[in-house]
Amino acid sequence: xxxxxxxxxxxxxxxxxxxxxxxxxxxxxxxxxxxxxxxxxxxxxxxxxxxxxxxxxxxxxxxxxxxxxxxxxxxxxxxxxxxxxxxxxxxxx
Numbered sequence: 001x002x003x004x005x006x007x008x009x010x011x012x013x014x015x016x017x018x019x020x021x022x023x024x025x026x027x028x029x030x031x032x033x034x035x036x037x038x039x040x041x042x043x044x045x046x047x048x049x050x051x052x053x054x055x056x057x058x059x060x061x062x063x064x065x066x067x068x069x070x071x072x073x074x075x076x077x078x079x080x081x082x083x084x085x086x087x088x089x090x091x092x093x
Contacts, residue, residue, distance in 0.1 A: 045076040
């Protein structure tokens, strides 16, 4: 597949640019009043993780440990969000 430059996506004529802006405005208006399914809050990420992640062997939902809850709270529920986060957990041998 050929690489497309950023400029190739922009309309070449004034009429094409006008149509592109009209389509963008239509989409912006469509999603303007949409409320996200998970409202921001301290425990939302913890509740979501415990509900949606399962242990394959037991088919039971996970229960987060206190240090994992602290890690997720720091990562997702603070005003300043980091660009990178690494969580290393040792596996039992």
